[in-house]
Amino acid sequence: MINLDLKSRVPIYEQLVDKVKQLIIQGVIKPDEKLPSVRSLAQELTINPNTIQKAYRELEREGYIYSLPGKGSFVGRVEGHENERKIESLTRDFEQVTSELLYLGASKGKLINLIEDLEKERGEENES
The missing domain is CATH 1.10.10.10 (Winged helix-like DNA-binding domain superfamily/Winged helix DNA-binding domain)
Known part of the structure; x- marks a missing residue:
């Protein structure tokens, strides 16, 4: 595991x-x-x-x-208040990484596909 x-x-x-x-x-x-x-x-x-x-x-x-x-x-269980702070923190990290990827030449389409793939994967796992 x-x-x-x-x-x-x-x-x-x-x-x-x-x-x-x-x-x-x-x-x-x-x-x-x-x-x-x-x-x-x-x-x-x-x-x-x-x-x-x-x-x-x-x-x-x-x-x-x-x-x-x-x-x-x-x-632990996800708590609304704690969750919001974590989302804000991760969003800042995401913005930084996304900016760097775009600077290095990654396409917007590739990033969108990655997010959609992760979302789809997450959805399939929740259905099981």
């Missing part, structure tokens, strides 16, 4: 954060679903439990998961 590139320059905890976010966004992991324990995930991925803990803390800080003492970590 989670594959990490141990040779990558990207820190392992950041890779883990990105992979878990991707699984949540794609609907593979549903709201309120329990995540693997730090110990079991560390054994499965053969990495230090502190690395898993750091990734879980970051995901919790960003609002993707929540922890219940003695019970574990769970996927």
